[in-house]
Amino acid sequence: MVILLLLVLATSASAHTTLVRPRTVADLQRSIDRAQPFDTLVIAPGVITGSDLTIGKPLTIIGRKGAVVDAAMKGTSAIFVDADNVTIDGLAIRNVAVSFSTDNAAIKVRKRRHALIRNCRIDNAVFGVYLSDCKQSQVVGNRFTAYYSEQSKAGNGVHCWTGRDILIKDNVIDGHRDGVYLEFMHRVTVTNNICIRNLRYGLHFMFSDSCSYRRNRFEHNGAGVAVMYSSWVEMTENIFEDNWGVSTYGLLLKDIRDSHIRGNTFHRNSIGVYAEAASRILFDRNSFTGNGYALRMLANCDDNTVRNNDFVANSFDVTTNSKDSRNHFDRNYWSPYEGYDLDRDGYGDVPYHPVRLYSLLVEQLPSSVILMHSAFVNLLDVTERVVPTMTPETLIDHHPRMKPLSP
Amino acid sequence: MMTRLLGFVLRDIARGRWVILYFGFFLVATEGLLYFTAGEAKTVVGLMNIVLMLIPLAALMFGTLHLHHSRDFIELMLSQPVKRFTIYSALYFGVVLPFLGAFVLGTAIPTAIHGMLTSPSVLSLLATGVALTLVFFAIAFVVAVKINDKAASMGMAFIIWLASAVLYDGLVLAVTVWYADYPLETATIAMVAANPIDLARIIVMLTFDYVALMGYTGAVFQNFFGEALGITVSALSLGLWTVIPFWIGARAFAKKDW
Amino acid sequence: MITLHHLHKHFDSHHVLKDVSLDFPSGTVTAVIGPNGSGKTTMMKSILGLVTPDQGQITVHGVSAINNAASRERMGYMAQIARYPENLTAQEVIDMVKGLRQLETNGAMAALVDRFDLGPHLNKPMRTLSGGTRQKVGAVIAMMYSPTALLLDEPTAGLDPIASERLKTEIARHRDGGATVLITSHILSEIQELADRVAYLHEGRVLYSGDVPSLLARTGADSLQRAIAHMMTSANEVQA
Numbered sequence: 001m002v003i004l005l006l007l008v009l010a011t012s013a014s015a016h017t018t019l020v021r022p023r024t025v026a027d028l029q030r031s032i033d034r035a036q037p038f039d040t041l042v043i044a045p046g047v048i049t050g051s052d053l054t055i056g057k058p059l060t061i062i063g064r065k066g067a068v069v070d071a072a073m074k075g076t077s078a079i080f081v082d083a084d085n086v087t088i089d090g091l092a093i094r095n096v097a098v099s100f101s102t103d104n105a106a107i108k109v110r111k112r113r114h115a116l117i118r119n120c121r122i123d124n125a126v127f128g129v130y131l132s133d134c135k136q137s138q139v140v141g142n143r144f145t146a147y148y149s150e151q152s153k154a155g156n157g158v159h160c161w162t163g164r165d166i167l168i169k170d171n172v173i174d175g176h177r178d179g180v181y182l183e184f185m186h187r188v189t190v191t192n193n194i195c196i197r198n199l200r201y202g203l204h205f206m207f208s209d210s211c212s213y214r215r216n217r218f219e220h221n222g223a224g225v226a227v228m229y230s231s232w233v234e235m236t237e238n239i240f241e242d243n244w245g246v247s248t249y250g251l252l253l254k255d256i257r258d259s260h261i262r263g264n265t266f267h268r269n270s271i272g273v274y275a276e277a278a279s280r281i282l283f284d285r286n287s288f289t290g291n292g293y294a295l296r297m298l299a300n301c302d303d304n305t306v307r308n309n310d311f312v313a314n315s316f317d318v319t320t321n322s323k324d325s326r327n328h329f330d331r332n333y334w335s336p337y338e339g340y341d342l343d344r345d346g347y348g349d350v351p352y353h354p355v356r357l358y359s360l361l362v363e364q365l366p367s368s369v370i371l372m373h374s375a376f377v378n379l380l381d382v383t384e385r386v387v388p389t390m391t392p393e394t395l396i397d398h399h400p401r402m403k404p405l406s407p
Numbered sequence: 408m409m410t411r412l413l414g415f416v417l418r419d420i421a422r423g424r425w426v427i428l429y430f431g432f433f434l435v436a437t438e439g440l441l442y443f444t445a446g447e448a449k450t451v452v453g454l455m456n457i458v459l460m461l462i463p464l465a466a467l468m469f470g471t472l473h474l475h476h477s478r479d480f481i482e483l484m485l486s487q488p489v490k491r492f493t494i495y496s497a498l499y500f501g502v503v504l505p506f507l508g509a510f511v512l513g514t515a516i517p518t519a520i521h522g523m524l525t526s527p528s529v530l531s532l533l534a535t536g537v538a539l540t541l542v543f544f545a546i547a548f549v550v551a552v553k554i555n556d557k558a559a560s561m562g563m564a565f566i567i568w569l570a571s572a573v574l575y576d577g578l579v580l581a582v583t584v585w586y587a588d589y590p591l592e593t594a595t596i597a598m599v600a601a602n603p604i605d606l607a608r609i610i611v612m613l614t615f616d617y618v619a620l621m622g623y624t625g626a627v628f629q630n631f632f633g634e635a636l637g638i639t640v641s642a643l644s645l646g647l648w649t650v651i652p653f654w655i656g657a658r659a660f661a662k663k664d665w
Numbered sequence: 666m667i668t669l670h671h672l673h674k675h676f677d678s679h680h681v682l683k684d685v686s687l688d689f690p691s692g693t694v695t696a697v698i699g700p701n702g703s704g705k706t707t708m709m710k711s712i713l714g715l716v717t718p719d720q721g722q723i724t725v726h727g728v729s730a731i732n733n734a735a736s737r738e739r740m741g742y743m744a745q746i747a748r749y750p751e752n753l754t755a756q757e758v759i760d761m762v763k764g765l766r767q768l769e770t771n772g773a774m775a776a777l778v779d780r781f782d783l784g785p786h787l788n789k790p791m792r793t794l795s796g797g798t799r800q801k802v803g804a805v806i807a808m809m810y811s812p813t814a815l816l817l818d819e820p821t822a823g824l825d826p827i828a829s830e831r832l833k834t835e836i837a838r839h840r841d842g843g844a845t846v847l848i849t850s851h852i853l854s855e856i857q858e859l860a861d862r863v864a865y866l867h868e869g870r871v872l873y874s875g876d877v878p879s880l881l882a883r884t885g886a887d888s889l890q891r892a893i894a895h896m897m898t899s900a901n902e903v904q905a
Contacts, residue, residue: 006424313449367583368593370628374453374608375460376576415753415761422752422790480750482808483758485764486713486742490734619668664676 015039025050025069035059043067043091051075051096056082057138063091065119071099078125081109087116096125098143098153105130105155109231127155128176131163146175151199151222156181160188165334178204179221186210195219201226201252202243205233214236224269233259243269251292253278260284266291272314275301286307287406293319293359305360310356310404311335315372317353318395321363327396329354333401341402344365352400355386355391409493412484416501419480426505432461434515441521447579451528454514455611458536459604461512462510463543467564470547472599473502482665484598489633491661496663499653503544510536538645542603543568545652552659567644575602600640603648610641666691667712667814667845672721674707674869681707682718685868689862694836694846696856698893705849706745708866709816712847713742715729725814729870738766738811741812743803744818751792755783755802758791760808780831781805797824804832808839815839815846818825821855857889865893867900 016042022028028048031041037057045066047343052075052333055061071078078093086109089163093106105127109115115137122128128144131137139158148154152368158171160166164186171193173179179195182188183206189283190213195202202218203225205211212234219222222238227233233256240250249271251261259281264286267274272291275281276298288294294314297308299322306327311317312335331347332354339348361368371377420426440453440526463619474481479497484494518524547564554560569656599605613632631637667689668903674682682704689695696707710716712723712730714737723730730736748874759774778784781801794802802825806813815836821829836859840846846894850856856863863880865873873880873896886892 250473361580365583365587367589368580370595370605370609371576371580373455373612374576374605375456375573378456378582380571408884411764412761413692415750418757419752420779477745477750479746482715482744483762484745485715487738487762488734488737488740489765495814562841571809609780664717665708 022048025053029053037228054080054082055086055366056184058083058085060087062089068092070094071096076102077105077108079117081108084112090119092121094123098126103127109134118312126159127159131160134163141170144173153175154199160185161175182208191215197320198367204232223248224246226252227256228254231257235261240269241267248272271296279303288314305330316359319359323392325392329397331399332397333404346402347399350401352397353388353391359392360390409496412497413501416497420501420505421477426509430509430513433510437514438517441517454532458532459608462536462539464568466540466543467547467568470544471551471560471564492657495657495660507537509541531611535610539607542648545649547654549656552656571602572604596631600644603645606641606644629638668724670722672718674718681869685871685875686863689845690847693861694840694842694859695862695864696860697847697849697864698812703866704869707867709818725902739813741807741815743807743817752790752865754790756787766840777805777809797825800824815844817848819850821874843889865896872900
């Protein structure tokens with residue numbers, strides 16, 4: 001303990017804090033080159049023009065309010081971090097050039113540990129923070145704003161490719177391609193972020209296991225979250241809202257196993273959850289309200305459990321493209337349920353078939369969607385509900401709740 | 408002459424209890440839906456079902472019945488020096504206008520109170536409700552003029568309602584099933600545009616976001632009905648469905664022996 | 666003057682008027698008689714324009730009455746059973762006809778209303794009025810604008826004796842004013858009292874048309890009733 005304390009004192013004694021007033025990136029580069037490892041550079045307010053700044057030693061760089069690096073749409077990335085233990089705090093970075101050959105970012109970190117990027121404002125960058133093969137790093141409390149209209153030009157807000165133990169927290173990511181993109185990552189935690197108006201996904205997982213995301217908000221993105229080719233993902237208490245449009249969804253699950261989806265809210269998405277080849281997933285205490293399709297589970301999904309969820313005022317609660325289902329539905333609340341509860345245990349005495357006949361028809365004959373809300377289709381659904389003939393018999397909730405879990 | 412006659416027909420209808428009932432029904436149903444259902448889309452769907460089912464049914468049944476009950480009124484007018492077309496027009500608008508007023512007010516007052524009157528869905532609902540009223544009263548009059556027996560023409564009116572409000576969609580569905588292997592978007596658009604009730608349904612549905620659920624097909628529909636051609640085709644279809652029955656009815660009325 | 670020239674009318678396969686040619690001169694009352702189904706009402710309705718004949722011509726004061734609304738401008742009609750728009754008052758019904766005719770009738774109308782004691786009923790809805798009162802409204806409507814042709818289908822049916830007498834007086838007044846009056850009635854005493862001429866229809870054909878004295882002379886009967894009975898039997902014999 002004493003040794004540790006001495007060590008801390010020794011480091012702080014040798015580290016210096018310097019206030020700098022660079023006008024160009026070249027000025028700032030000279031200050032960085034002159035600094036000692038573990039020094040702190042405080043940048044005074046003012047615009048610093050230029051790009052391709054390299055931080056090649058452990059430094060803490062703090063931008064005072066109004067300190068802006070303006071790449072002016074020239075060069076490649078604005079800042080390269082080429083050392084472990086670099087902190088960039090409170091700096092604003094803007095106007096990173098678009099390139100089709102290099103992935104230009106506001107801050108690019110490659111093969112490093114302990115990078116901390118926090119409280120930065122990144123405006124009009126292709127990629128925001130780009131972590132390639134990084135470990136034990138954090139991206140916290142930043143704001144990313146981009147203005148692209150085409151996916152091919154845009155980059156991702158926070159982009160992580162290969163690595164582990166990354167914390168992405170308290171960011172607002174607006175208008176990028178994907179808000180957060182994770183590929184070949186392990187143990188990434190994505191918490192409390194707001195991802196809005198991103199062109200593709202709010203959050204995009206590819207081949208990333210043992211990750212978790214909670215309490216994020218995904219609004220008005222091309223689609224909310226895509227989790228693909230991953231296992232052991234914890235998805236908790238997120239809000240998926242207004243991801244609305246032709247073939248758009250709140251959450252896309254593709255080739256994913258052994259994950260938990262708990263306490264999330266899916267509101268006003270054209271498809272709440274779209275699951276393809278998903279196995280052994282637990283859906284528990286989620287709320288699906290006002291979606292077009294609340295839960296769309298294709299035939300290649302098996303052994304999933306859907307329990308204690310609220311399904312309220314969705315056009316279609318559950319749809320599938322097969323006649324049988326190998327998933328388990330139990331103790332959910334379904335707003336169209338019209339059964340009764342004579343024994344007053346809170347669960348309806350008549351089992352509920354959440355798949356409407358009409359949804360099967362639409363599945364097989366997309367043109368028949370034009371009959372939505374017509375009297376004939378309503379009649380058909382009522383008949384099917386009374387005498388099920390085509391809807392999956394095994395897709396059944398034996399204990400439909402009489403009241404929603406969340407009011 | 409037309410307006411003078413219309414004035415008296417209107418006064419006669421307006422004092423009958425049917426129009427009041429009709430107004431009251433829309434008032435209560437709209438307010439009920441606004442009060443009890445959560446979310447604009449759900450309310451509009453509920454209202455849409457009422458508009459699509461009830462307006463054609465009420466127009467067909469009441470229109471047919473009314474013309475039969477007005478036989479004496481008609482004979483009185485026919486024995487005056489007035490052209491038959493004028494009489495027919497006065498009878499038609501004399502029934503249509505009070506019912507339009509009852510529907511529009513009965514729906515608009517509660518939606519206005521709830522601040523939803525200017526939403527595109529409610530406006531399109533009002534517009535299509537007006538169109539359906541015009542169409543189905545015109546059809547009802549043809550039935551009443553062509554079929555002298557009251558019970559038989561009421562039966563016919565009901566069959567027309569059943570066919571256009573329910574069975575037609577069954578036919579559309581059957582066609583999509585039979586020809587599932589062919590691209591059917593154009594054919595379904597044509598079938599839908601040919602039935603005023605379906606057309607009204609699609610027009611209302613396009614105003615709320617349901618079209619996003621319709622995937623590729625929905626996009627095709629939205630492209631069609633959203634552009635000038637689609638709007639023209641819709642207006643033309645509803646217009647023809649009013650004008651042609653009206654014209655057939657007026658011709659039959661002109662030739663009819665009383 | 667109303668002229669019918671070779672009128673034919675079919676209702677489906679039923680030949681209702683068979684080559685009917687008749688003249689109804691001005692200043693006369695003609696009783697159109699015949700058994701039920703003889704074509705009386707169809708003939709009246711043809712003149713009125715309610716029924717369009719298949720063949721033949723109808724002229725009213727020299728103007729064709731077929732598909733011509735204008736021919737009804739000076740024509741008054743009282744239907745057999747007077748039923749009217751239920752929710753309008755008697756006054757409104759009268760006003761409506763006035764409006765349609767665009768004629769100034771205030772003097773004549775007020776006098777008629779007075780003569781038929783309609784004053785207390787004018788502001789009541791038609792549905793609340795008795796059959797007789799409605800019939801009186803019908804008489805006012807038919808006569809208030811001084812028609813030169815008056816068509817009355819069983820006009821006294823349902824009227825009380827006083828109103829009935831007043832109606833007859835009105836009919837006579839119109840005749841004396843030069844109007845062409847046609848009446849159908851089952852009450853032969855009434856016809857004898859009112860009619861100058863008789864047209865007898867049987868199964869769509871005119872069997873007799875002429876003045877009452879000639880009819881009596883031709884049939885050798887001493888009353889209209891007998892004369893008509895004679896025609897009916899002989900018509901049936903011819904048929905047999």
